[in-house]
Amino acid sequence: MIAYFNGEFIPKEKVIISPDDRGFLFADGAYEVIRSYNGKLFKPDEHIERMQRSLEELRIKYSEIYKLKKVAEELIRINTLGEVQALIYIQITRGKALRTHSFPEEETIPTVYVTASAFHYDPQKLVKGVKIILVPEMRWKRCDIKSVALLPNVLARQQAKDNGADEAVFVRDGVITEGTHTNFCAIFDGKLFTHPVNNHILAGITRKIVLDLCSKMNISVVESPIAETKLKEADELMIVGTTVEIMPVVKVDDLKIGNRKPGPITLELQRKFYLLLEQS
């Protein structure tokens, strides 16, 4: 596999991360994952814009962010991923420097690492729906930044796996925030509810698409936190994101949702999402 590393296209085996890299020592960096369908990047500008925002919030200066779209396209081409589904992974850290918590010298060059790899998933899940678990919110208070400080997400996702679930969704002060790598939506009486965009969740790109689709479908959207205790009254639940797309949730811990079948609004959103994909 050919990767992009600090300005060069090189075999991934030749990518050398220094032990002084602040990504390794401090989780001092941001990332993005862009999906590619048959060689075409999906919403690349939105992902790159979000990366730029993350870097700005972290005060990491990287002047060549405009190049990343071309880099992603080139990686798809070189790695012959033009006819499959693929994920572009982009990570930018504050670079390498002697270890001290505060920022290194201004001249420190950020580390830029990008890969493209084939993405395989189980399409049955999109049809049958998945189980999720609820876990207490453990993360920091800047979940709006897509940082690589993902340890709480790792632990929660493993807890999901240990419990035969696909995703762990965080509960903060009695309300659902989002999943370890997804946003969370619920349908109550024909309306779609999801946590508002603030410092407790990532402003998901798929989440935004879902809200736009709802608008076109005349489905009211309520951007308001969903109480954990309300879930048993939900008609439909879904997790949404770049890798899961629009994924029906049919079980939350031991609670069955919608008689364990994906609901009509979820299915219609999926259908509209794939139409959008075709047109884009």
Next chain:
Amino acid sequence: MIAYFNGEFIPKEKVIISPDDRGFLFADGAYEVIRSYNGKLFKPDEHIERMQRSLEELRIKYSEIYKLKKVAEELIRINTLGEVQALIYIQITRGKALRTHSFPEEETIPTVYVTASAFHYDPQKLVKGVKIILVPEMRWKRCDIKSVALLPNVLARQQAKDNGADEAVFVRDGVITEGTHTNFCAIFDGKLFTHPVNNHILAGITRKIVLDLCSKMNISVVESPIAETKLKEADELMIVGTTVEIMPVVKVDDLKIGNRKPGPITLELQRKFYLLLEQS
């Protein structure tokens, strides 16, 4: 400089961290810093025990932890640090694996990276005291684990630097938890107050020494959260830790403490600490 990397002593320039290392991708690892005074490790068993606890909490299996003390001693010897002050840095991650949040296969070998380097500091600070700033607690809810997910600490420490301060100390729900790399103690009416050991702070090894010294000095210790609003009534403040030892705090933001001079209990704790060092 010679480092220890996955079982071998090699030049640090030859240490290659894979971009698939979960330390780099997910902050999925733990670390320790041990101080060495003139070739002698200070409290190595306590640090290694705490590393073991961090690894257990993260479910990272590393069977050779008992070797680390010898490794640290060997690094001091090889790098001729026997007659200076040095820091041993130990980082252990869950190893390298294809990127997915949940844990990789059981057989994945942890990455083990250890360095020893000379440690220079400004002794005047110990005499004159330092300024700290207070910042809202932004970190996750498992600060008892010494993980490398240090991004909030990085941002807070930089904020301190931007404000001419040595340390940023977190305030959670109106009470002081700890600093970005130190614990926090306050003297009120001859008693020492510090946050109790729970999931919101790291169980500091220097903190423990301070409490033991207080016990010997017949100074009452109250392990109870300190309200931010109470700070103006404090007689003395200090931050304590492996790198700062027992550091007087004479200013908190714009608030002067003890007429900007280190207090008598702080100075006596420092003195007793250095006596302990000599004897150890």
